[in-house]
Amino acid sequence: KQEVTQIPAALSVPEGENLVLNCSFTDSAIYNLQWFRQDPGKGLTSLLLIQSSQREQTSGRLNASLDKSSGRSTLYIAASQPGDSATYLCAVVQETSGSRLTFGEGTQLTVNP
Amino acid sequence: NAGVMQNPRHLVRRRGQEARLRCSPMKGHSHVYWYRQLPEEGLKFMVYLQKENIIDESGMPKERFSAEFPKEGPSILRIQQVVRGDSAAYFCASSTGTHGNTIYFGEGSWLTVV
Numbered sequence A: 001k002q003e004v005t006q007i008p009a010a011l012s013v014p015e016g017e018n019l020v021l022n023c024s025f026t027d028s029a030i031y032n033l034q035w036f037r038q039d040p041g042k043g044l045t046s047l048l049l050i051q052s053s054q055r056e057q058t059s060g061r062l063n064a065s066l067d068k069s070s071g072r073s074t075l076y077i078a079a080s081q082p083g084d085s086a087t088y089l090c091a092v093v094q095e096t097s098g099s100r101l102t103f104g105e106g107t108q109l110t111v112n113p
Numbered sequence B: 001n002a003g004v005m006q007n008p009r010h011l012v013r014r015r016g017q018e019a020r021l022r023c024s025p026m027k028g029h030s031h032v033y034w035y036r037q038l039p040e041e042g043l044k045f046m047v048y049l050q051k052e053n054i055i056d057e058s059g060m061p062k063e064r065f066s067a068e069f070p071k072e073g074p075s076i077l078r079i080q081q082v083v084r085g086d087s088a089a090y091f092c093a094s095s096t097g098t099h100g101n102t103i104y105f106g107e108g109s110w111l112t113v114v
Helices: none
Strands: A004-007 A010-014 A019-025 A030-038 A044-051 A056-059 A062-067 A072-077 A086-094 A101-103 A107-112 B005-007 B010-013 B019-024 B031-037 B043-050 B053-056 B065-068 B075-079 B088-095 B109-113
Touching (some): A004 A086, A019 A030, A030 A062, A044 A056, A072 A086, A101 B043, B005 B088, B010 B019, B019 B109, B043 B065, B043 B075, B075 B088
Antiparallel strands (some): A019 A072, A030 A044, A030 A086, A056 A062, A086 A101, B031 B088
Protein backbone atom coordinates (compact mmCIF):
# COMPACT_ATOMS: atom_id res chain seq x y z
CA LYS A 1 0.00 0.00 0.00
CA GLN A 2 1.42 3.36 -1.03
CA GLU A 3 2.15 5.83 1.75
CA VAL A 4 3.16 9.43 1.18
CA THR A 5 4.89 11.40 3.92
CA GLN A 6 5.66 15.09 3.98
CA ILE A 7 8.23 16.75 6.18
CA PRO A 8 8.03 19.13 7.91
CA ALA A 9 4.38 19.27 8.87
CA ALA A 10 4.66 23.01 9.42
CA LEU A 11 7.26 25.62 8.53
CA SER A 12 7.53 29.30 9.35
CA VAL A 13 10.12 31.46 7.58
CA PRO A 14 10.84 35.16 7.10
CA GLU A 15 10.09 36.72 3.75
CA GLY A 16 12.84 36.32 1.15
CA GLU A 17 14.14 32.97 2.32
CA ASN A 18 14.65 30.05 -0.01
CA LEU A 19 13.04 26.88 1.32
CA VAL A 20 12.64 23.19 0.60
CA LEU A 21 9.64 20.99 1.26
CA ASN A 22 10.12 17.25 1.31
CA CYS A 23 7.93 14.39 0.15
CA SER A 24 8.66 10.68 0.32
CA PHE A 25 6.69 7.69 -0.93
CA THR A 26 7.05 4.02 -0.09
CA ASP A 27 6.26 2.44 -3.47
CA SER A 28 8.50 3.70 -6.27
CA ALA A 29 6.27 2.28 -9.02
CA ILE A 30 4.63 5.61 -9.68
CA TYR A 31 3.34 7.09 -12.89
CA ASN A 32 3.74 10.71 -11.86
CA LEU A 33 3.98 13.02 -8.87
CA GLN A 34 2.16 16.28 -8.41
CA TRP A 35 2.58 19.20 -6.03
CA PHE A 36 -0.51 21.17 -5.06
CA ARG A 37 -1.20 24.28 -3.07
CA GLN A 38 -4.25 24.57 -0.81
CA ASP A 39 -5.37 27.84 0.75
CA PRO A 40 -7.64 27.71 3.84
CA GLY A 41 -11.23 26.90 2.88
CA LYS A 42 -10.28 26.53 -0.76
CA GLY A 43 -9.65 23.80 -3.28
CA LEU A 44 -6.33 22.58 -4.62
CA THR A 45 -4.25 24.34 -7.22
CA SER A 46 -1.84 22.20 -9.19
CA LEU A 47 1.66 23.67 -9.09
CA LEU A 48 3.87 21.15 -10.84
CA LEU A 49 3.44 17.72 -12.40
CA ILE A 50 6.47 15.47 -12.82
CA GLN A 51 6.22 12.35 -14.93
CA SER A 52 8.12 9.32 -13.65
CA SER A 53 10.65 9.65 -16.49
CA GLN A 54 11.46 13.24 -15.54
CA ARG A 55 13.88 14.54 -12.94
CA GLU A 56 12.48 18.00 -12.34
CA GLN A 57 9.99 20.66 -13.35
CA THR A 58 10.18 24.41 -12.95
CA SER A 59 7.56 27.12 -12.86
CA GLY A 60 8.60 30.62 -11.88
CA ARG A 61 10.07 30.54 -8.38
CA LEU A 62 9.12 26.89 -7.91
CA ASN A 63 11.26 23.91 -8.74
CA ALA A 64 10.26 20.32 -8.05
CA SER A 65 12.62 17.39 -8.29
CA LEU A 66 11.89 13.68 -8.38
CA ASP A 67 14.11 10.75 -7.46
CA LYS A 68 11.83 7.86 -8.25
CA SER A 69 14.20 5.08 -7.23
CA SER A 70 14.68 6.48 -3.73
CA GLY A 71 11.05 7.51 -3.38
CA ARG A 72 11.66 11.19 -2.84
CA SER A 73 10.60 14.55 -4.19
CA THR A 74 11.42 18.08 -3.10
CA LEU A 75 9.67 21.37 -3.78
CA TYR A 76 12.05 24.32 -3.77
CA ILE A 77 10.57 27.79 -3.35
CA ALA A 78 12.93 30.66 -4.08
CA ALA A 79 12.66 34.11 -2.52
CA SER A 80 9.55 33.29 -0.52
CA GLN A 81 6.75 35.84 -0.19
CA PRO A 82 3.86 36.20 2.28
CA GLY A 83 1.52 35.21 -0.55
CA ASP A 84 3.19 31.81 -0.62
CA SER A 85 1.63 31.03 2.76
CA ALA A 86 -0.55 27.96 2.27
CA THR A 87 -0.55 24.20 2.70
CA TYR A 88 1.51 22.34 0.12
CA LEU A 89 0.46 18.83 -0.78
CA CYS A 90 2.38 16.14 -2.56
CA ALA A 91 0.50 13.36 -4.36
CA VAL A 92 1.47 10.36 -6.48
CA VAL A 93 -0.32 8.29 -9.09
CA GLN A 94 0.75 4.67 -9.01
CA GLU A 95 1.30 2.63 -12.14
CA THR A 96 -1.41 0.21 -11.15
CA SER A 97 -4.04 2.60 -9.80
CA GLY A 98 -5.29 4.41 -12.89
CA SER A 99 -5.54 8.06 -12.02
CA ARG A 100 -6.05 7.72 -8.29
CA LEU A 101 -3.95 10.21 -6.32
CA THR A 102 -2.42 9.24 -2.99
CA PHE A 103 -1.78 12.37 -0.96
CA GLY A 104 0.61 13.25 1.82
CA GLU A 105 -0.76 15.19 4.76
CA GLY A 106 0.84 18.39 3.64
CA THR A 107 3.26 21.02 4.86
CA GLN A 108 1.69 24.18 6.27
CA LEU A 109 3.91 27.08 5.22
CA THR A 110 3.83 30.53 6.77
CA VAL A 111 5.97 33.28 5.28
CA ASN A 112 6.26 36.23 7.65
CA PRO A 113 6.64 39.77 6.28
CA ASN B 1 -13.35 28.10 -19.50
CA ALA B 2 -14.89 27.67 -16.10
CA GLY B 3 -13.07 25.44 -13.68
CA VAL B 4 -14.48 22.48 -11.81
CA MET B 5 -17.69 23.69 -10.21
CA GLN B 6 -18.98 22.24 -6.98
CA ASN B 7 -22.16 23.04 -5.13
CA PRO B 8 -23.21 23.64 -2.55
CA ARG B 9 -20.03 25.09 -1.09
CA HIS B 10 -21.33 24.64 2.43
CA LEU B 11 -24.03 22.28 3.59
CA VAL B 12 -25.41 21.63 7.05
CA ARG B 13 -27.39 18.49 7.68
CA ARG B 14 -28.89 16.92 10.79
CA ARG B 15 -27.96 13.35 11.65
CA GLY B 16 -30.02 10.94 9.60
CA GLN B 17 -30.65 13.30 6.69
CA GLU B 18 -29.30 12.93 3.18
CA ALA B 19 -26.55 15.03 1.63
CA ARG B 20 -26.18 15.51 -2.13
CA LEU B 21 -23.04 17.11 -3.47
CA ARG B 22 -22.78 18.11 -7.11
CA CYS B 23 -19.79 18.49 -9.37
CA SER B 24 -19.60 19.84 -12.90
CA PRO B 25 -16.23 18.99 -14.46
CA MET B 26 -14.26 21.34 -16.61
CA LYS B 27 -15.47 21.63 -20.19
CA GLY B 28 -14.16 18.75 -22.24
CA HIS B 29 -13.33 16.60 -19.20
CA SER B 30 -14.98 13.22 -19.03
CA HIS B 31 -13.18 11.84 -15.95
CA VAL B 32 -14.35 12.79 -12.46
CA TYR B 33 -12.85 11.95 -9.08
CA TRP B 34 -14.15 12.51 -5.57
CA TYR B 35 -11.88 12.94 -2.55
CA ARG B 36 -12.66 13.53 1.11
CA GLN B 37 -10.64 15.59 3.56
CA LEU B 38 -11.51 14.90 7.17
CA PRO B 39 -10.55 17.52 9.79
CA GLU B 40 -6.81 17.50 10.43
CA GLU B 41 -6.28 14.72 7.88
CA GLY B 42 -5.05 14.46 4.32
CA LEU B 43 -7.17 13.96 1.26
CA LYS B 44 -8.36 10.42 0.66
CA PHE B 45 -9.56 9.05 -2.67
CA MET B 46 -13.19 7.94 -2.75
CA VAL B 47 -14.31 7.18 -6.30
CA TYR B 48 -13.39 7.62 -9.96
CA LEU B 49 -16.08 7.87 -12.61
CA GLN B 50 -16.47 8.35 -16.31
CA LYS B 51 -19.76 9.15 -17.99
CA GLU B 52 -22.29 6.52 -16.87
CA ASN B 53 -19.56 4.29 -15.43
CA ILE B 54 -17.95 3.81 -12.05
CA ILE B 55 -14.33 2.93 -12.77
CA ASP B 56 -12.87 2.65 -9.27
CA GLU B 57 -14.84 2.91 -6.03
CA SER B 58 -12.25 1.32 -3.80
CA GLY B 59 -12.20 4.34 -1.47
CA MET B 60 -15.94 4.59 -0.93
CA PRO B 61 -17.39 3.50 2.40
CA LYS B 62 -19.40 0.32 1.86
CA GLU B 63 -22.65 1.76 3.19
CA ARG B 64 -24.58 5.00 2.81
CA PHE B 65 -22.31 6.48 0.13
CA SER B 66 -22.96 6.39 -3.61
CA ALA B 67 -21.79 8.30 -6.65
CA GLU B 68 -22.94 8.74 -10.21
CA PHE B 69 -21.93 10.61 -13.32
CA PRO B 70 -24.86 10.52 -15.73
CA LYS B 71 -24.72 11.07 -19.45
CA GLU B 72 -26.18 14.52 -18.94
CA GLY B 73 -25.63 16.74 -15.94
CA PRO B 74 -23.21 16.88 -13.05
CA SER B 75 -21.66 14.12 -11.04
CA ILE B 76 -23.45 13.52 -7.74
CA LEU B 77 -22.01 12.23 -4.48
CA ARG B 78 -24.83 11.09 -2.26
CA ILE B 79 -24.55 10.37 1.45
CA GLN B 80 -27.58 8.81 3.08
CA GLN B 81 -28.38 8.93 6.79
CA VAL B 82 -25.45 11.20 7.57
CA VAL B 83 -23.55 10.87 10.85
CA ARG B 84 -21.24 13.33 12.58
CA GLY B 85 -18.20 11.48 11.24
CA ASP B 86 -19.24 12.42 7.70
CA SER B 87 -18.42 16.06 8.46
CA ALA B 88 -15.60 16.87 6.06
CA ALA B 89 -14.63 18.72 2.91
CA TYR B 90 -15.51 16.81 -0.23
CA PHE B 91 -13.47 17.67 -3.28
CA CYS B 92 -14.25 16.88 -6.87
CA ALA B 93 -11.58 16.80 -9.57
CA SER B 94 -11.65 16.26 -13.30
CA SER B 95 -9.30 15.45 -16.14
CA THR B 96 -9.36 14.71 -19.83
CA GLY B 97 -7.96 11.22 -19.41
CA THR B 98 -5.95 8.92 -17.27
CA HIS B 99 -2.40 8.88 -16.00
CA GLY B 100 -0.33 11.69 -17.41
CA ASN B 101 -3.06 14.31 -17.53
CA THR B 102 -3.18 17.13 -15.02
CA ILE B 103 -6.07 16.84 -12.61
CA TYR B 104 -8.01 20.00 -11.74
CA PHE B 105 -9.79 20.35 -8.41
CA GLY B 106 -12.94 22.19 -7.48
CA GLU B 107 -13.20 24.46 -4.45
CA GLY B 108 -14.84 21.76 -2.38
CA SER B 109 -18.10 21.23 -0.55
CA TRP B 110 -17.95 21.52 3.22
CA LEU B 111 -20.43 19.23 4.92
CA THR B 112 -21.28 19.77 8.57
CA VAL B 113 -23.48 17.23 10.34
CA VAL B 114 -25.13 18.51 13.49
